Structures are given as C-alpha cells and as structure tokens.
Amino acid sequence: MMKPSVSNHFKNRKPSSIRQAQIKFSKRADKNIVKVINLAIGNVDLPMHPALKKRMDNLSSNDFFSNGKVPYTSTVGNEETRAAFLNAISALDVDVSDLFISITDGGSSAMEIMMLGVCGPSSESPIMLLDPAYTNYLQFSKRLNIPVISTDRRIDDNGIFTPLDIEKISEHIKLHKPRALVVIPYDNPTGQFLNQEILNEIAKICIHSNIWLVSDEAYRPMVFKNEDPSSIWKIPTNIIPDNFYFRISIESASKVWNACGLRIGGIVTDSKEFHLKSISEYTANLCANNIGQYIFGALAHETKGQIKKWYLKQNSYYMRLFKKINQGLKSELPGIIVSEPEASIYCILDFKDIADTSFDSDNFVNFCAQEGAVNIENNQYTVLLAPMKGFYRNSNIGKTQVRLALVEDPSLLSITPQIISILFKSFSSL
Incomplete structure (x- = not known):
C-alpha cells in the first residue's frame, strides 16, 4: 500500500555536525555503562549568572x-x-x-x-x-x-x-x-x-x-x-x-x-x-x-561594574582550561595540531600529520560515539566531538579536523586528552 512520502528537502537532510555524535551515541546498546564527555556542542556545564x-x-x-x-x-x-x-x-x-x-x-x-x-x-x-x-x-x-x-x-x-x-x-x-x-x-x-x-x-x-x-x-x-x-x-x-x-x-x-x-x-x-x-x-x-x-x-x-566582573571571571576560567587541554593533547598525541585559542570556547584539532591518508573526521567521530570506550580507574569513557567537514563549504578541507568545545566539568576535561589519544590509536588500528 502506498504511503505519504516526505519532501525532497527532508530526504536530503542529515543531522548538523554539532549534533551528529550525540544522536549516534544515543543509539548505543551500552550507553548506560559508558560515561560520555560531550565536547561536540557548546552546551556549557556551568551555573548561570x-x-x-x-x-x-x-x-x-x-x-x-x-x-x-x-x-x-x-x-x-x-x-x-x-x-x-x-x-x-x-x-x-x-x-x-x-x-x-x-x-x-x-x-x-x-x-x-x-x-x-x-x-x-x-x-x-x-x-x-x-x-x-x-x-x-x-x-x-x-x-x-x-x-x-x-x-x-x-x-x-x-x-x-x-x-x-x-x-x-x-x-x-x-x-x-x-x-x-x-x-x-x-x-x-x-x-x-x-x-x-x-x-x-x-x-x-x-x-x-x-x-x-x-x-x-x-x-x-x-x-x-x-x-x-x-x-x-x-x-x-x-x-x-x-x-x-x-x-x-x-x-x-x-x-x-x-x-x-x-x-x-x-x-x-x-x-x-x-x-x-x-x-x-x-x-x-x-x-x-x-x-x-x-x-x-x-x-x-x-550594574556595568557587576557585568564587567562577570566577564573577567568567565575569561579567566576558559583561559585556564584552554592552556591545560592544549598542553595535554600535545603531550598525549605528539604531532597533533591544536588551534591557538584567541576567543570563544572552541578549538580545532587537526590530525593530518599523525593520521594516514584514509583518515576521515566523520568516521572517527562516529567511532567514538558508537563503539569507542576507554577504561580509566574502572570507568568506561568516550568523547563526543564535531567533525569539521560540516563547517566548511568544501567538506574535504575539514577531512582531518574536529572541533572541541570546552564545556564539560574540568575534572572530565583533565582526562580528555588521554581518552582522545587512546580512541585515535584504536581507530587508526582498525
């Protein structure tokens, strides 16, 4: 029996790059066992003003x-x-x-x-x-x-x-x-x-x-x-x-x-x-x-003074996080390119110098979301990231890049470089 069809617009729609990993992870059979560090989207994990x-x-x-x-x-x-x-x-x-x-x-x-x-x-x-x-x-x-x-x-x-x-x-x-x-x-x-x-x-x-x-x-x-x-x-x-x-x-x-x-x-x-x-x-x-x-x-x-004080507090908080994550990633993955943060809450990781020519950021992000897991102190972790292919008009430019949002608790961000390193090495060995 015939059924109504969705529009061509809907047929061609794919999830936004910043939601892609989250949707994939939600379908995992072991999602209740694996602790997810969601750095794919700028969902700030801090109390409001x-x-x-x-x-x-x-x-x-x-x-x-x-x-x-x-x-x-x-x-x-x-x-x-x-x-x-x-x-x-x-x-x-x-x-x-x-x-x-x-x-x-x-x-x-x-x-x-x-x-x-x-x-x-x-x-x-x-x-x-x-x-x-x-x-x-x-x-x-x-x-x-x-x-x-x-x-x-x-x-x-x-x-x-x-x-x-x-x-x-x-x-x-x-x-x-x-x-x-x-x-x-x-x-x-x-x-x-x-x-x-x-x-x-x-x-x-x-x-x-x-x-x-x-x-x-x-x-x-x-x-x-x-x-x-x-x-x-x-x-x-x-x-x-x-x-x-x-x-x-x-x-x-x-x-x-x-x-x-x-x-x-x-x-x-x-x-x-x-x-x-x-x-x-x-x-x-x-x-x-x-x-x-x-x-x-x-x-x-x-007051203006109160707002300026809040601005300074926010900037100081993220500056500390960026410094730690940058150092951690370069220590765990020598050769990785980490964008120098000048503003906002994001950095770009480029694996081009440490990955083989077949590396694809979409596939890596999906691997982390769907099956990747790292054991740290008897807890299973994975990291959600955003493939940069969705941010470029020419997606091939972002083939080796992912975006990372510094939005999780600092205790989780402190182990993120180790987790990304292990996930990358596991993915590369497939």
Missing part, C-alpha cells in the same frame, strides 16, 4: 507565574529582557540609546530571521560567510535556499588560523554581490579573534558596497589575547555616513551567561525598518518563551 539563577529558584514570586499561568509575551519580547541584552552591550562602554532589539527563541532563531531579512527565501543574491563557518548558518542557508559565498581561512602547523584577507573579502563582494557579510568576532568554530581594527575595516567595505554587516556576538567579550573586546557597536561613528543603518548583531543568553537551555536570543540593529519588519516576520512564531525571558531579564538590573 547568579542573578539568573536567583530568578529561576524563585519563579513563583513572579505575579504572572505564581498561579501556574505562563501567558504569551509580545512578539518583540519583554521590555526587561530587551533591556538586559542592551545592558550587556553597554557594559563595553557602548551607547545603546539608538539601537533596536527584539527577542527570539535562542540565537538560532535570530540567525534564521536575520537571513530572511537580508536575503529572503530562495534568494538569487548570496550571503557571505568566513570559511570555516558556524554550521548553523550553512544549515539555515539550505533550509531557506539562500546561496552562500565565502573566503577561506586555513590553520597552519602552529595552530594559528590565517588572518582575514581584507582585500580578498572586498574582491569577493564586488564579484558576487552578496546581500550581507556575516562575521563572528569571537569565532565559532576556529576560536579566532577579530579585533576592532579588523571590524572597522570590514565595516568600511560593507558601507562602500551598500550591504548589511551581521555580527554574531554570542561570545562577546570572550577574548584571551591582550586586546580590548570588539563589537560592531564599537565601530566609530565617523566612518558611518549619516542615516546609514547597516548593522545587525545576533545575541544569545547561552554562552557568556551559561544559560544554553533558556533558549533566549535577540536581534539588535541600528535599522528601524529592519527591526519592525523582523518583528512582523516573527509574529508567526508568536513570541519567545516567557519563563526564559523573565529569568534572563534579571541582567537588566546589574
């Missing part, structure tokens, strides 16, 4: 929720929640008085709405990314049928990603005429930092080319170099023509505030038209979740 945690612990004290009611909010989002994101930006000594913000269900929804706003579905004009790019932008471009162009970044043998070639970016824009350029100053997946000088140069190109500049600032201000935090909201006004509104930032509660599961994000822009139309588009989603908005709204009442 204290102000957020306090609100979560006292939800019933809110008048709306005290009787078990959870009503819709306005589509634009609660005023307090919007003020919270703007307060976080203003802590970097930025004037936010002329910025517009709407709240979304996580940064991912903000990305999709942004792409609809700058390109539109089935667009003939492309969007421009920096390759390798956060896989969700590539996934949404497929969902919305938006073409993608990119400039390449390569990791050298010292773990340093090549600096952006501003001239090449300008040439690509002239040739392909994208509707927008997306940058991630505190980069995911590379961990590269784009300082203010670079952002200013990129802004000049976008202004000259009359295109949108989109900055994903989910990891602002996680920078581990001796440089000031950067942001498109710190671009000097003297390089922006009067009444020229071209900036959009993607905001998130997830990483800096350790609140991944709140699923609260935002779209900030200096364009009133983009702001109003993005709200119109988002009315189909009704609104972002009310409870998450209320919890995150606590940041609206923190």
Whole structure:
C-alpha cells in the first residue's frame, strides 16, 4: 500500500555536525555503562549568572507565574529582557540609546530571521560567510535556499588560523554581490579573534558596497589575547555616513551567561525598518518563551561594574582550561595540531600529520560515539566531538579536523586528552 512520502528537502537532510555524535551515541546498546564527555556542542556545564539563577529558584514570586499561568509575551519580547541584552552591550562602554532589539527563541532563531531579512527565501543574491563557518548558518542557508559565498581561512602547523584577507573579502563582494557579510568576532568554530581594527575595516567595505554587516556576538567579550573586546557597536561613528543603518548583531543568553537551555536570543540593529519588519516576520512564531525571558531579564538590573566582573571571571576560567587541554593533547598525541585559542570556547584539532591518508573526521567521530570506550580507574569513557567537514563549504578541507568545545566539568576535561589519544590509536588500528 502506498504511503505519504516526505519532501525532497527532508530526504536530503542529515543531522548538523554539532549534533551528529550525540544522536549516534544515543543509539548505543551500552550507553548506560559508558560515561560520555560531550565536547561536540557548546552546551556549557556551568551555573548561570547568579542573578539568573536567583530568578529561576524563585519563579513563583513572579505575579504572572505564581498561579501556574505562563501567558504569551509580545512578539518583540519583554521590555526587561530587551533591556538586559542592551545592558550587556553597554557594559563595553557602548551607547545603546539608538539601537533596536527584539527577542527570539535562542540565537538560532535570530540567525534564521536575520537571513530572511537580508536575503529572503530562495534568494538569487548570496550571503557571505568566513570559511570555516558556524554550521548553523550553512544549515539555515539550505533550509531557506539562500546561496552562500565565502573566503577561506586555513590553520597552519602552529595552530594559528590565517588572518582575514581584507582585500580578498572586498574582491569577493564586488564579484558576487552578496546581500550581507556575516562575521563572528569571537569565532565559532576556529576560536579566532577579530579585533576592532579588523571590524572597522570590514565595516568600511560593507558601507562602500551598500550591504548589511551581521555580527554574531554570542561570545562577546570572550577574548584571551591582550586586546580590548570588539563589537560592531564599537565601530566609530565617523566612518558611518549619516542615516546609514547597516548593522545587525545576533545575541544569545547561552554562552557568556551559561544559560544554553533558556533558549533566549535577540536581534539588535541600528535599522528601524529592519527591526519592525523582523518583528512582523516573527509574529508567526508568536513570541519567545516567557519563563526564559523573565529569568534572563534579571541582567537588566546589574550594574556595568557587576557585568564587567562577570566577564573577567568567565575569561579567566576558559583561559585556564584552554592552556591545560592544549598542553595535554600535545603531550598525549605528539604531532597533533591544536588551534591557538584567541576567543570563544572552541578549538580545532587537526590530525593530518599523525593520521594516514584514509583518515576521515566523520568516521572517527562516529567511532567514538558508537563503539569507542576507554577504561580509566574502572570507568568506561568516550568523547563526543564535531567533525569539521560540516563547517566548511568544501567538506574535504575539514577531512582531518574536529572541533572541541570546552564545556564539560574540568575534572572530565583533565582526562580528555588521554581518552582522545587512546580512541585515535584504536581507530587508526582498525
């Protein structure tokens, strides 16, 4: 008997690279025996900011929720929640008085709405990314049928990603005429930092080319170099023509505030038209979740000094982790290339100099998730990683690379290099 068939779009869909290992592991017969260290996705395993945690612990004290009611909010989002994101930006000594913000269900929804706003579905004009790019932008471009162009970044043998070639970016824009350029100053997946000088140069190109500049600032201000935090909201006004509104930032509660599961994000822009139309588009989603908005709204009442103190605490924590994991991996696997972390919470491992020519990061990640196990003190462990093939437009470039997110407990991260080393050697012997 005939049965309904799914669309060709669904038939061709595969899990995102950052979820691939988790899905594979969930189907393991021995998943209840093997302890998993999930470094495939940036699911931060730390308590939320204290102000957020306090609100979560006292939800019933809110008048709306005290009787078990959870009503819709306005589509634009609660005023307090919007003020919270703007307060976080203003802590970097930025004037936010002329910025517009709407709240979304996580940064991912903000990305999709942004792409609809700058390109539109089935667009003939492309969007421009920096390759390798956060896989969700590539996934949404497929969902919305938006073409993608990119400039390449390569990791050298010292773990340093090549600096952006501003001239090449300008040439690509002239040739392909994208509707927008997306940058991630505190980069995911590379961990590269784009300082203010670079952002200013990129802004000049976008202004000259009359295109949108989109900055994903989910990891602002996680920078581990001796440089000031950067942001498109710190671009000097003297390089922006009067009444020229071209900036959009993607905001998130997830990483800096350790609140991944709140699923609260935002779209900030200096364009009133983009702001109003993005709200119109988002009315189909009704609104972002009310409870998450209320919890995150606590940041609206923190002082700049308190927010800066939190930023410093976060940066110090991740700097220590990166140093230990980098040293551990190079000790356990001599010859492996580990990207030098400049920002965000990720690093790239490249096995090209220690693996044979048949090595494939997809296969290695699947091996770790489906059958790999390492015994340490009578406990079985495996590690989940993200294959970098899903972050490059040309997947072959990422054939020997995986992304690692520093999101687990430090005690688990301390044994991660040993586990990856043993898993790699086991996989290589197959």
